[in-house]
Amino acid sequence: MSTHETSTQALGSREKPAKTARTVRLNVEQASFAYAASAESAPTFTLGATSFQARERELVAILGPNASGKSTLLRLVSGTLAPLSGRVELDGQETSRLDSRTRAQRIAVVHQESPILYAARAGDFVLQGRHPYGRALRLATTDDVAIARNALAQVGAEHLASRTIGELSGGEKQRVILARALAQQPRLVLLDEPTLHLDIGAQVELLERLRQLAEENQYAVVVVTHELALAAEFADQVVLLHHGTCLRVGSPAAVYQRELLEQVFEAPLDVELGPAGRPRVHLRAGRNEDAT
Amino acid sequence: MRPLTLKRLLWTCGALAVVLLACMVLALNLGAVPISVTDLVLNLGRVAIGQSDQLPTEYRLIVFDLRLPRILLGILVGAALSVSGASFQAMLRNPLADPFILGVSSGAAVGSILATLIAPRFTLITPLGAFLGAITTIAAVYFLGRREGELDSTTLLLGGVISASFLSAIVMFLMTALTGRDLRGTVFWLMGDLSTPIQPGLQWIFSVGLLAGIGAIYTTAADLNLLLTGEREAIHLGVDVTRVKLVVYVSASLLTGLAVSASGTIGYVGLLVPHAVRLLFGPDYRLLIPASALCGAIAIVLADTLARTVAAPTELPVGAMTAMAGAPLFIYLLRRGMR
Numbered sequence: 218m219s220t221h222e223t224s225t226q227a228l229g230s231r232e233k234p235a236k237t238a239r240t241v242r243l244n245v246e247q248a249s250f251a252y253a254a255s256a257e258s259a260p261t262f263t264l265g266a267t268s269f270q271a272r273e274r275e276l277v278a279i280l281g282p283n284a285s286g287k288s289t290l291l292r293l294v295s296g297t298l299a300p301l302s303g304r305v306e307l308d309g310q311e312t313s314r315l316d317s318r319t320r321a322q323r324i325a326v327v328h329q330e331s332p333i334l335y336a337a338r339a340g341d342f343v344l345q346g347r348h349p350y351g352r353a354l355r356l357a358t359t360d361d362v363a364i365a366r367n368a369l370a371q372v373g374a375e376h377l378a379s380r381t382i383g384e385l386s387g388g389e390k391q392r393v394i395l396a397r398a399l400a401q402q403p404r405l406v407l408l409d410e411p412t413l414h415l416d417i418g419a420q421v422e423l424l425e426r427l428r429q430l431a432e433e434n435q436y437a438v439v440v441v442t443h444e445l446a447l448a449a450e451f452a453d454q455v456v457l458l459h460h461g462t463c464l465r466v467g468s469p470a471a472v473y474q475r476e477l478l479e480q481v482f483e484a485p486l487d488v489e490l491g492p493a494g495r496p497r498v499h500l501r502a503g504r505n506e507d508a509t
Numbered sequence: 510m511r512p513l514t515l516k517r518l519l520w521t522c523g524a525l526a527v528v529l530l531a532c533m534v535l536a537l538n539l540g541a542v543p544i545s546v547t548d549l550v551l552n553l554g555r556v557a558i559g560q561s562d563q564l565p566t567e568y569r570l571i572v573f574d575l576r577l578p579r580i581l582l583g584i585l586v587g588a589a590l591s592v593s594g595a596s597f598q599a600m601l602r603n604p605l606a607d608p609f610i611l612g613v614s615s616g617a618a619v620g621s622i623l624a625t626l627i628a629p630r631f632t633l634i635t636p637l638g639a640f641l642g643a644i645t646t647i648a649a650v651y652f653l654g655r656r657e658g659e660l661d662s663t664t665l666l667l668g669g670v671i672s673a674s675f676l677s678a679i680v681m682f683l684m685t686a687l688t689g690r691d692l693r694g695t696v697f698w699l700m701g702d703l704s705t706p707i708q709p710g711l712q713w714i715f716s717v718g719l720l721a722g723i724g725a726i727y728t729t730a731a732d733l734n735l736l737l738t739g740e741r742e743a744i745h746l747g748v749d750v751t752r753v754k755l756v757v758y759v760s761a762s763l764l765t766g767l768a769v770s771a772s773g774t775i776g777y778v779g780l781l782v783p784h785a786v787r788l789l790f791g792p793d794y795r796l797l798i799p800a801s802a803l804c805g806a807i808a809i810v811l812a813d814t815l816a817r818t819v820a821a822p823t824e825l826p827v828g829a830m831t832a833m834a835g836a837p838l839f840i841y842l843l844r845r846g847m848r
Contacts, residue, residue, distance in 0.1 A: 297744060321747030334602055334737045335792035340510035345735055349747035354795050355731040357512035378510045
């Protein structure tokens with residue numbers, strides 16, 4: 218069902234020279250899951266066996282429409298759910314078996330922004346990323362402060378440190394949330410629909426930044442999204458999900474086939490190959506009366 | 510970037526402790542019988558160096574047998590209610606949470622009255638019943654406040670307010686039908702006042718319970734900061750959310766139970782004090798919890814002094830004072846939240 222492609226092939230389409238022998242960070246092997254109201258009743262949602270790998274410095278997009286199983290797959294990867302069958306391993310260790318502290322030192326998860334109750338300063342918010350490394354009251358050490366400062370610098374938000382979160386724009390807030398994830402010094406960064414509340418400029422900026430960070434810090438990055446165009450432009454690999462089934466795994470060029478995408482997203486689409494070997498997706502004009 | 514340091518933590522708490530001490534002296538000084546400050550300091554000094562037998566009898570009676578126990582009770586109740594309010598606000602992710610508004614105080618009152626009716630001779634039963642009443646109520650309100658598996662802020666508050674009104678009606682019923690028409694007792698359970706000192710045998714239990722409750726909540730202070738940004742986020746940052754919930758709900762119920770069984774249902778302290786502390790020192794729970802404990806003590810000591818003196822020689826219940834200040838703040842916060 219799934220066609221595996223190596224990341225070097227996917228990267229070959231970008232201008233970067235092919236890098237060999239990148240270590241596999243994340244290994245998802247035939248992982249499946251089923252939600253049920255109780256142990257006896259029939260499952261209400263199942264995610265069929267899914268396999269893919271993410272190497273260091275690689276950006277993998279989990280792509281699919283609503284209710285396709287993206288969030289479930291993300292929870293399996295993050296280790297907050299244990300797979301019903303198969304394995305999810307980070308550097309050879311099953312993510313669901315790590316204790317919460319160790320897991321937080323290795324995996325950072327960035328969710329869609331959630332409301333923040335009181336006016337915390339951005340700097341203090343980023344310092345929260347050091348939580349899994351501290352004990353008891355977790356008063357910040359000089360190292361913690363340096364790491365948090367560096368994380369803010371990496372997302373270009375040093376100047377926001379003393380502002381309160383409530384004062385920030387959507388894009389600024391997203392950067393501060395990302396900085397908190399970087400302060401965790403993880404090996405794997407997971408993002409759940411990070412572009413949801415951002416305008417297009419901020420979306421492109423965020424994904425470019427993610428690529429650059431993955432390169433600099435040797436993270437593997439996994440992004441859950443339903444943005445076809447963004448995934449095509451920035452992902453090394455795409456995992457395409459539909460109704461809880463993993464349809465394809467591979468480079469955007471290999472996964473983006475018109476009939477397949479039209480069936481999954483239930484909209485008339487045009488797919489063409491762009492100059493860098495990356496597919497371009499457009500909504501087909503004039504036929505959008507049956508588009509959802 | 511200006512992260513919280515141990516120095517700032519200790520200086521803030523030290524300064525607040527000094528303010529509390531000053532408020533205690535003021536409260537000892539003021540009352541129906543005026544006492545001069547010099548006499549007071551002199552006599553407090555005598556006690557401090559162990560010469561308490563040299564005290565004039567009227568001093569001993571007014572200052573050390575009447576006013577001081579009342580002030581110490583105020584400190585206990587203020588600290589307990591403020592810390593429990595601050596922790597409910599974090600756990601329920603609701604800035605309007607407070608043991609009184611959520612009905613937890615009324616639940617503790619019902620538990621306390623029932624327990625006393627069942628085993629009147631067993632003194633420990635009053636705080637124990639209050640604790641059980643408090644923990645049952647917060648569990649009930651928590652489940653009432655859930656919608657489609659998520660805590661809904663409005664449903665939670667409505668559930669709390671309705672539970673509070675229902676439980677207050679039960680307090681009225683129990684006080685009038687079962688214990689005879691005891692008006693003073695009814696006012697105590699519905700409004701709260703500090704005129705009944707803790708029974709001598711229970712003083713240690715209350716002190717230890719207070720310190721243990723605040724201490725247990727304080728061990729989760731860093732986790733509470735993360736829970737404010739969401740439960741899911743906290744889990745991903747390595748917080749053992751189940752453990753934190755257990756520790757905080759049990760401890761906050763213990764604190765509310767202790768406060769209510771000693772002073773009835775004094776309202777709005779858990780709302781007023783943490784918000785004032787946030788304005789003064791920021792929202793960091795590592796500072797907010799000890800500062801709320803101290804400011805809560807200061808607030809109740811001052812409120813009670815005011816309640817004793819404003820219409821002297823008649824005493825107002827201290828709960829009336831806190832409600833007069835707290836209810837407008839609640840409305841202000843509610844409207845700010847709606848905008």
